[in-house]
Amino acid sequence: MGKPTWVKTCYDLANHFLHVLDCKSQGFHEVHVVFDRYDIPNSLKERTRNLRLGDHRRLAYNISDEAIIEKVTLKQLLNNQDNKQRLTLYLASHILKHRKESEKIYVTTLSEECKSNKLILDHLNSTQEEADTRMLLHALDASQRGATSICIQSPDTDVLVLALWCYKDLCPATSMLVGTGGLRRTIDLGPIYDALGSQKASALPGFHVLSGCDQTGTFCGKSKISCWNTLQKADGDIVRAFGNLGNTPSIQEDDVSELERYVCQLYVPGTTISSVNEMRWFLFSKHQYTDEKLPPIKATLVQKINRANYVTMIWKQCGTASSTLPPPTSHGWRLEGDRLLPVPTTVLPAPQAVLQLVKCGCKGSCSTMICSCRKHNLKCITDMCTCEVACENRIVNIHTAGDDSDDDDDVLET
Structure with missing residues (x-):
């Protein structure tokens, strides 16, 4: 619904909300305004809401008729879950208060409750979150x-x-x-x-x-x-x-x-x-x-x-x-x-040995802990590491021409 520049207080915002609601509900006999709930612990929606809010500062604001929000954008106001909960309750109460004598039926949710200016709808009291x-x-x-x-x-x-x-x-x-x-x-x-x-x-x-x-x-x-x-x-x-x-x-x-x-x-x-x-x-x-x-x-x-x-x-x-x-x-x-x-x-998406695969790309002799292989108490492997010939941490004679023994294969697979 936006927040026009003339809105100075929460009361102004609620009146603007009511005006938008009346414009959108022209020609209808019964109007239902349904809000999300923000008071449910361990909510499935909480992670999604937090991702949407990002890293912005989440300030809490007083939500009442006289509360000054002239310099507060609607996005800033809705950046806090507690603000949202208080604001939905405030807007719902505003609807019921200012449309009490209306010929049109208004129904709104206040957290778990469901209230109307004319009907008794206790059967619509709900634990649903969204x-x-x-x-x-x-x-x-x-x-x-x-x-x-x-x-x-x-x-x-x-x-x-x-x-x-x-x-x-x-x-x-x-x-x-x-x-x-x-x-x-x-x-x-x-x-x-x-x-x-x-x-x-x-x-x-x-x-x-x-x-x-x-x-x-x-x-x-x-x-x-x-x-x-x-x-x-x-x-x-x-x-x-x-x-x-x-x-x-x-x-x-x-x-x-x-x-x-x-x-x-x-x-x-x-x-x-x-x-x-x-x-x-x-x-x-x-x-x-x-x-x-x-x-x-x-x-x-x-x-x-x-x-x-x-x-x-x-x-x-x-x-x-x-x-x-x-x-x-x-x-x-x-x-x-x-x-x-x-x-x-x-x-695991792959064997543990693959997930823990370590190789180095050293330019020196691999003699210090800068070498990732030595740091993990592993030997450098010729076929995987890109270190220099001068490497002092290399496995010697892993595989020689004409030698296809099982032992050599085991070393290569380790």
């Missing part, structure tokens, strides 16, 4: 109460994906208002759902999470369009595997295998290779990819699938106000202090 899922909770409830037309306003792709997944339970005339300024447009969900079909619509949440969302990350070098094009060409078993993500806390091994096959096809369209480990070797041997652009090893992919299953499970419970979820630490995350971090893999 507005993305909570908006669908409100839309589904409005449909059940007989709404004939619903417009969801959000710039977030996650909301569009969830709305299409929920579409069969929403009123037929459900649309989304997306974009800003001259790029703002209304999208009717019905034609998109019909074009996708029920099976692909069911697969959308799992696909969107696994191919890259805030909590799961992307496949290096693979855009969302590339991922979608691969899904479009995939067979029914792969589509069903995406649709099964989030249905249960534990994903079936057959679904893991189908998703692994999908990843192989993402890297080499039309391939018959179904193992990511084999695909890594195939691409590496063809010198087609640098290491970071190879597909993940199987153990890494399994952790990514576990995280995708967990996030999709949260999304698919968007119609439930309060739900009990298993701890994320058993689904691909680990707790480090008060932060949740992804588990990259449960096995």
Whole structure:
């Protein structure tokens, strides 16, 4: 909504917010304003939010009617999680206070609570963290109460994906208002759902999470369009595997295998290779990819699938106000202090000897601890180190012409 230059206090900002809200809700009988929550410890969203904020100073500001914010930009105000929590509560209270006598129905969230100027909606009190899922909770409830037309306003792709997944339970005339300024447009969900079909619509949440969302990350070098094009060409078993993500806390091994096959096809369209480990070797041997652009090893992919299953499970419970979820630490995350971090893999990507490979490029005699080989109590190896002939740390007679003994081979492999 921005912060105009005439805004001097938080009260001015709240009035501006209310004006923007009234402009966007013209022609609607009932308006729902849904905020994210910022008071949940060990949040999956916390890492993403911190990355977005960067290293900027995160000052706390007083949020009240008289608080002076004339010289504070909106970005500075939102750079602190506590500010966000206090500001959302302040704006929600402002809506209820100043639209108390309005003929239009206003509904807003205040952390876990849901309040209205006219309705009692205690059943919409929710433990959900993100507005993305909570908006669908409100839309589904409005449909059940007989709404004939619903417009969801959000710039977030996650909301569009969830709305299409929920579409069969929403009123037929459900649309989304997306974009800003001259790029703002209304999208009717019905034609998109019909074009996708029920099976692909069911697969959308799992696909969107696994191919890259805030909590799961992307496949290096693979855009969302590339991922979608691969899904479009995939067979029914792969589509069903995406649709099964989030249905249960534990994903079936057959679904893991189908998703692994999908990843192989993402890297080499039309391939018959179904193992990511084999695909890594195939691409590496063809010198087609640098290491970071190879597909993940199987153990890494399994952790990514576990995280995708967990996030999709949260999304698919968007119609439930309060739900009990298993701890994320058993689904691909680990707790480090008060932060949740992804588990990259449960096995080493290469043998320990390779990971600890040391070689030197000394220009002298390798007689001091400057030599990385000597520093690690290792001998320089002719075939790997680029040190000079004068090296005093070299292995002598590693391999001589005509000598192919097993002992020599063992030395070379060490």
